[in-house]
Amino acid sequence: MKKCIILLLGALLILTSCSPKFDEKEVVKKEDENKSEKTSIVPSYQLSDEMYRTILPYRPSAARGVIVNQMGNRLDIDEMSEGLRRHSKKYYDPDKYFFEEGQYLGKDMMYKWLERELTEKQIKEAVDQKMKVYKNSQNPSAEKAKQHRKQVEKEVRHVSSMALNPPIKDENSEKQQRNNPKYLSHVLEQNYLVKKEDNSVELKGMSIGIAMKSVYSFQTEVGGPSYYEEIGKDVMLKKGKKIAQTVLKRIRKMEGLKNIPILIAIYREEGQNSPVPGDYVAKTAVKGGDSKINEWEKIKEDYVLFPSDFAQENHFDDKQLIDDFAADVAEYFPNYVGVIGKGFYIKNELQKLTLEIPIEFYGKGEVIGFTQYTYGLVKEMFPDYYDLEIKIKSNKRLESFIYREAGSNKPEVHILH
Known part of the structure; x- marks a missing residue:
């Protein structure tokens, strides 16, 4: 225990080398998802001018855990989050904005986004399977079964339309897997809030990181060998920009997010066993109210x-x-x-x-x-x-x-x- 304390103190000395700011503790009000007002606390210190203060009690991301399940390299997981925060500083001043983990893109939504879109044949198979279970448990009349099938098909098509990775006819085909890799690994959300005159805080900025694979790993059978398909940077970037546009349109339809400025950045992962993380390769700042991305700024960063x-x-x-x-x-x-x-x-x-x-x-x-x-x-x-x-x-x-x-x-x- 003593060794751990010494190590933590040493790390803290490094973090605080830029002379932390000590202010009076601020108590702020924040509305939760149910529109009820809750009291929150802004920490009484800022470790440095370069670091955001975080509102307490700390609320974890609504998609907590998804990134760990989707990205295989711990270095990529850390850099995607820290890198997005680093780029956000240009748009959301740490002296004026508070940081909060993403609260709008939830876990169930995220897993649907990361799936493959279904082909027509796969949609029919999914509906048939659900109807088989329904008929065995309910024994419905022919008319009731017909109506239920329409509803099931509508739901399956909706879930399929949410998927942001390309469809594939046969997952057991190595050729098809190589020609249609899963490009998207994760969509990371970060929120940036400001304090109002009535001492409440409100969302005033959002940053979105789009994680794209550089290497697609897949199997054609359970327990079989793993195959790897490298994804070129140009292809990755083209697919990432298309996905980013779709994500922006979906966010704009969410309650309270129509007029929020949004920074979107595309992150290119490294391989699973890489000793260095990947890096952000492009970003764009979208003004509040805009639903279309016009220009991308190239990011020149490298971990070597x-x-x-x-x-x-x-x-x-x-x-x-x-x-x-x-x-x-x-x-x-x-x-x-x-x-x-x-x-x-x-x-x-x-x-x-x-x-x-x-x-x-x-x-x-x-x-x-x-x-x-x-x-x-x-x-x-x-x-x-x-x-x-x-x-x-x-x-x-x-x-x-x-x-x-x-x-x-x-x-x-x-x-x-």
């Missing part, structure tokens, strides 16, 4: 793994710097086994570099000595125009970490006990 062929070809200078750093470490510490790096780039400019150094330690003195030596290399070798985080790990746990904010020449050091 070091070492990798991509880093070698596209970020050679940064790759060489990390290699030199690794060589300096290896010269003095025989138990060192390598450096794994992850760089975040915007328009090919490095914004944050995270390095993980796995090493075998035989005592706390080695941890302290290694951390001191690494601290010196940070001061001497790494430019200060990006955030830098170095995690020093044994085979059991995180032993220490060094953090330096962009523009600072004094890295923070934390040795865990």
Whole structure:
């Protein structure tokens, strides 16, 4: 327990390095789904100018859990949420807006959206199956069965029309699966609220993330082998823009959302076992009242793994710097086994570099000595125009970490006990 507390305190020191704002605790009023007014609390502090305050009690997303079931890479799950919040700051100022998880796109709705549309044959089969169950349980008259069938078919067609992934005639056909992959993984909603003069809060902005696959994984039989089909970026983007337009029209029909400004961004996932997450590739800001997307803005972001062929070809200078750093470490510490790096780039400019150094330690003195030596290399070798985080790990746990904010020449050091 003591170790966990120390680790959490160390993380908190990093988060609060931008001097948190301490204000008087605000109590606000918010209407729930049933139009009844409830008292909520805005936290009395803001961790930094870059972070949104969240209204309490915290309300989880109406589609909570769906993203975990649909996206296979934990890094993608985190980056999709954090990245959408990062892009939202340009449109919803953290000083003026409060953050809340999405409350309009519910779990049942989301699962329907993520399904495949049905073919006419599949619709008939679904109706026949439902009617078989109905007749066995109710034994209706011919006229009553006819009327019920019309109702069932109407419901099946409605559910099919909600699906945003393409239909497929035969799911057991590898060729058809490859030609008609499921492109869409998830639709993420975030809400942004402002406080009114009567001390209540209201929705004033929404952000929608459209998660698209880069690799489609499928099986043609239960328990059979898994197949993989890569989805080109151009195809993915074309399909994503079409899906985004459909999602916008559906949102505009929901109560209270007709005149809300909406940021929509398309996220391209990485493969399931990728050591780095995917990234947002395009976004558009839709004014309140608009139901049509006119223009998309290209987003140039990349998460880059070091070492990798991509880093070698596209970020050679940064790759060489990390290699030199690794060589300096290896010269003095025989138990060192390598450096794994992850760089975040915007328009090919490095914004944050995270390095993980796995090493075998035989005592706390080695941890302290290694951390001191690494601290010196940070001061001497790494430019200060990006955030830098170095995690020093044994085979059991995180032993220490060094953090330096962009523009600072004094890295923070934390040795865990």
